[in-house]
Amino acid sequence: MTRPTASPALSHLRVLDLTRVRAGPTCCRILADFGADVIKIEAPPGVDPNEGISGARHGYDMINLHRNKRSMTLNLKESEGRAAFMRLAKTADIVVENFRPDVKDRLGLGYQALKAVNPRIILASISGFGQSGPYKTRAGFDQIAQGMGGLMGVTGEPGTPPMRAGIAVADSSAGVFAATGILIALAERERSGLGQWVETSLLQAQIAMMDFQAARYLVEGVVPPQAGNDHPTSTPMGVVATADGFINIGVGGDGQWRAFCEVIGRSDLANHPDYANGASRTRHRPQIKALLGPIFTERTSADWLSALEAKGVPAGPIYKVDEVFADPQVRHLGIAAPLKDPERGDIRVVGQAIGLSRTPASVVSGVPEQGEHTQAILREIGYSDDEIAQLRVGKIV
Numbered sequence: 001m002t003r004p005t006a007s008p009a010l011s012h013l014r015v016l017d018l019t020r021v022r023a024g025p026t027c028c029r030i031l032a033d034f035g036a037d038v039i040k041i042e043a044p045p046g047v048d049p050n051e052g053i054s055g056a057r058h059g060y061d062m063i064n065l066h067r068n069k070r071s072m073t074l075n076l077k078e079s080e081g082r083a084a085f086m087r088l089a090k091t092a093d094i095v096v097e098n099f100r101p102d103v104k105d106r107l108g109l110g111y112q113a114l115k116a117v118n119p120r121i122i123l124a125s126i127s128g129f130g131q132s133g134p135y136k137t138r139a140g141f142d143q144i145a146q147g148m149g150g151l152m153g154v155t156g157e158p159g160t161p162p163m164r165a166g167i168a169v170a171d172s173s174a175g176v177f178a179a180t181g182i183l184i185a186l187a188e189r190e191r192s193g194l195g196q197w198v199e200t201s202l203l204q205a206q207i208a209m210m211d212f213q214a215a216r217y218l219v220e221g222v223v224p225p226q227a228g229n230d231h232p233t234s235t236p237m238g239v240v241a242t243a244d245g246f247i248n249i250g251v252g253g254d255g256q257w258r259a260f261c262e263v264i265g266r267s268d269l270a271n272h273p274d275y276a277n278g279a280s281r282t283r284h285r286p287q288i289k290a291l292l293g294p295i296f297t298e299r300t301s302a303d304w305l306s307a308l309e310a311k312g313v314p315a316g317p318i319y320k321v322d323e324v325f326a327d328p329q330v331r332h333l334g335i336a337a338p339l340k341d342p343e344r345g346d347i348r349v350v351g352q353a354i355g356l357s358r359t360p361a362s363v364v365s366g367v368p369e370q371g372e373h374t375q376a377i378l379r380e381i382g383y384s385d386d387e388i389a390q391l392r393v394g395k396i397v
Contacts, residue, residue, distance in 0.1 A: 017041060140203070
């Protein structure tokens with residue numbers, strides 16, 4: 001049976017996916033959505049003590065993370081399972097894993113072992129804290145990385161306890177960074193003919209996502225404080241209450257400030273010495289917030305958004321998730337990708353945020369059943385039906 005291909009972009013690549021939970025599956029989902037043959041390798045039923053850690057097979061998270069993949073079962077704790085994996089690695093371009101750093105070496109699946117059977121192979125390792133160093137064997141979870149990476153320290157209203165982001169920022173960004181590293185390694189392989197080891201971690205990803213907040217400290221020695229819904233360094237930029245809800249405003253340069261003052265009926269503020277430039281406006285943030293509060297509650301969110309847009313002042317609604325996917329621009333972008341799931345029927349999943357003109361990503365198949373493609377994949381690497389039957393008897397697959 002021909003494998004459905006999501007895109008021709010990466011259809012020449014085979015990926016062995018040893019990951020679970022979020023960071024690793026996010027990485028592999030990117031590759032799968034652009035057509036790579038991603039083989040999700042799972043333990044046979046009853047072998048993994050943490051089986052089911054990612055939730056129900058046809059739950060929203062598994063469907064969204066593991067579409068466009070094939071699945072085979074393989075017991076990597078047994079020598080026959082590891083031998084089968086190495087045989088598979090000879091045919092692969094990429095292996096992605098998010099074990100604790102010592103696990104892959106204990107299993108004999110580290111980079112040097114993979115390189116010995118396939119010098120072109122690229123190993124991508126995603127860990128909590130890095131492949132070396134004093135924390136390398138610690139278990140890593142998104143919220144722990146958010147705390148250690150500085151995000152929780154700058155999130156929340158000033159003076160309140162640390163606040164996590166409402167999404168798995170460290171996990172998801174680590175997956176994106178891993179995919180980026182893989183694509184860089186593939187591009188380099190075109191010249192050298194050799195694979196390499198790509199490494200990232202939740203901690204590194206979270207610090208990288210701190211970006212300008214981290215740079216404020218590294219370059220200027222400033223420890224960024226909590227700023228709540230206000231932009232850390234620009235004013236007025238953040239959330240304002242209206243007559244029927246809340247909106248975001250984003251007043252950047254001085255030209256936008258003058259246009260903003262016109263929209264709110266306070267042109268007298270445009271050249272006020274306390275607010276004449278960005279630095280002075282930020283210094284006088286409390287006064288500006290006090291001025292804006294009564295003004296914005298006089299009109300509805302829709303009225304303000306229309307008026308601000310007419311003058312080219314950046315502003316936007318603050319949506320709940322259902323409102324996000326009802327927005328006409330979101331519908332136009334098509335990021336809610338249709339999918340037919342055997343248990344749930346016609347559903348939608350979150351599509352890729354990358355557009356390619358000739359070879360775009362797509363969603364062509366849902367989450368595979370555990371071991372659904374084991375027989376076919378083993379045949380592809382030369383196992384006979386009798387050999388596969390013996391592996392089943394030995395609970396290797």
